[in-house]
Amino acid sequence: AAAARYPSRSRNRPPAVPRGTVHAGGGLQHGAWRTSAAAIDIGLVNPIPAPSQPSSTYQMARLGPCLTAPEGYSCCAVGTDGAEHVHMTDGTPSRGTTGTMGIPEALQCPDRDKYVEAIAKEDLLDADNFPDNVPAMVLVDKKDVSAGAPICRTICVNLQKRGTESKPGKFKSRIVLDESDAHASRRPEDSSPTCLTSTLFLALSIACHFGWELVQFDVTGAYLLAPPRRLQYARFPRGWRFYLLARHGHLPYDPDQHLMRVNRNIYGATDAGLVWFDMFSEFLLDTLEFRRLPVDRCLFLLVQSGLRVVIVLYVDDMLVMGDTALKATVTARLRARFPLTEGGCDFLGLEIDNDTHAGTLTVRQTAYARALVRATGFEGSNPVATPLPTDFVASTPDSEVTQKEGAADASSLDFASVTGSIGWLATHCMPILLFAFSVFSVVCRPSKTDALAPRPAHRKALARTLRWIAANVDSGLTFHRRDRFYINPVVDASHGREPHATSTIQANSRSGGFILVGGTTVAAFSSRQRYTACSTFEAELYALVHVLRKLRTTRHLAEFMLGSRPPTSHVGCDNMAVVHALRKRDLTSRSRHVRVHLGFVYDMLDAGDVIVKYLNTQINPANGLTAAESRDRFARTMDAVTGRQPIAPKLSVSGVVSTTTSPS
Secondary structure: OHHHHOHHHHHHOOOOOOOOEEEEOOEOOOOOOOOOHHHHHOOOOOOOOEOOEOOHHHOOOOOOOOOOOOOOEEEEEEOOOOOEEEEEOOOOOOOOOOOOEOHHHHHOOOOHHHHHHHHHHHOOOOHHHOOOOOOOEEEEEHHHOOOOOOEEEEEEEEEEOOOOOOOOOOEEEEEEEEOOOOOOOOOHHHOOOEOEHHHHHHHHHHHHHHOOEEEEEEEOOOHHHOOOOOOOEEOOOOOHHHHHHHHHOOOOOOHHHEEEEEOOOOOOOOOHHHHHHHHHHHHHHHHOOOEEEOOEEEEEEEEEOOEEEEEEEEOOEEEEEEOHHHHHHHHHHHHHHOOEEEOOOEEOOEEEEEEOOOOEEEEEOHHHHHHHHHHOOOOOOOOOOOOOOOOOOOOOOHHHOOOOOOOOOOOOOOHHHHHHHHHHHHOOOOHHHHHHHHHHHHHOOOOOOOOOOOOHHHHHHHHHHHHHHHHOOOOEEEEEOOOOOOEEEEEEEEEEEEEOOOOOOEEEEEEEEEEEEOOEEEEEEEEEOOOOOOOHHHHHHHHHHHHHHHHHHHHHHHHHHHOOOOOOEEEEEOOHHHHHHHHHOOOOHHHHHHHHHHHHHHHHHHOOOEEEEEOOHHHOHHHHHOOOOOHHHHHHHHHHHHOOOOOOOOOOOOOOOOOOOOOO
């Protein structure tokens, strides 16, 4: 309906799941999509997190309305906070849900007065809603607006946050700009940068290493604190006349004869996120004298008299850590400049348990994982030891994947959307799911690789993954305080087991690797290689170069936060031919097709940053990112990369040429 009413906005439909390459360590916002503003306005779906609208109230599953909607609902999705976000087809929100509505729908609800009060608190024309009594919008007569002045729409989104039986959810309203009429598309350079996932986990590992306390802040009305960069006018939201009558009993002004002049940096503007980011970073850099790196502009460091404070920024949410005395000073300066709300142990849906006395820091996504299995109908399903059948790949025949009679079924689920929800876990606290996520992303829709995808074998494998998540909702990453800080990656490649992007031929290879700090993952990847490797040596070399590129960035960030260069990293590789080639330094004509890759590795070896060592395949945890492992081997991989107490059966391996990469 929204597409028919506003055909020019069909470009805002959710994109397909990214195929082929899956990374943990990219931007947290990567893969998020923005629902059509028209669809939000007419109350069809919940708004989706975008750089111009960062509030956690509106955060949803990053690949859109997912899973199977309950009876009577038009969509059902799992938010990044673990809550189920639903919307009823008749426009009336059910008790305790977070269904979104426009003003006319809100005023037809039994809770009409509460919605009127919520909209009044959000009224951008009311100076009393702002501490400095400067309204975000100024009322102007249409006759006073010059011809050709930029005019955009506004949208008023209303919802009730999910509450409990004893405490009902809070009623919220948010007025945002809709510039889709004035701008053909959003430019990436207009959006606020966000921190890399790997940067966040690296900062947490360093906080655990030094025994730092963490504090999380949210800036209240962050965007509105900055002035606008350009002159702009806005029309009133749909139904604003009805709101004025409901609140005042009469019309204080005629919305049809007036416009609003933008007086502050309003949510929804194409450059609103960037304007806020520039303002906040300018305060940190110029006033508080923080420093940052071009590698990740959202990581800030302050060093004074040997004391250190680190701030990790994600739009208007920040995680502050460091030495107690200096951190208290910085926190006081931040509170004096911005209206801050101190959060608990939850940061962007990540549940952080920092035990400085025990020297451990654990990051989980329990609420999100539980909400996912509940919404998909897999809560209480029979547990499985591995997320995929052993040796499962995208081309596995349907006959080779079995499922018990009466077991929980995934045949009715939206395959692509559930895959996106699994990806949110895989790219954060459950990197062990990256291989499964990557396989599902290739087969989530029909393609030249598989015209019948997703086939029954894929749906059975998806059901198995959901059963594994249901049995491991508390799984996460645990960092330990150790005597020294070390970064040791492991890497692996599977040769010729991936379908080619344009045909059904099994020609491509897969790279996989973990970057471990003290035996716990801070970054991981599982990606189909761009080039067609002609041998296992070539596939392993491509994977090695991939992990070294990530390692170089990680070491750079670690040196920035630590104040000293990390010890040389030991990279574990299970291909002896690669290890020998690096020892021989062979750059003859025989190796001309991989000369650039070898040269990059040689440069890192000569710089003293890395040592590449052979690691027996049987104990290489990176194998779990290139293949579906058996029960015992998968358990050993979990022990090696999550920081948990080892529970897997011990393995006696002979013929190890060199030491392993991780002292643990």
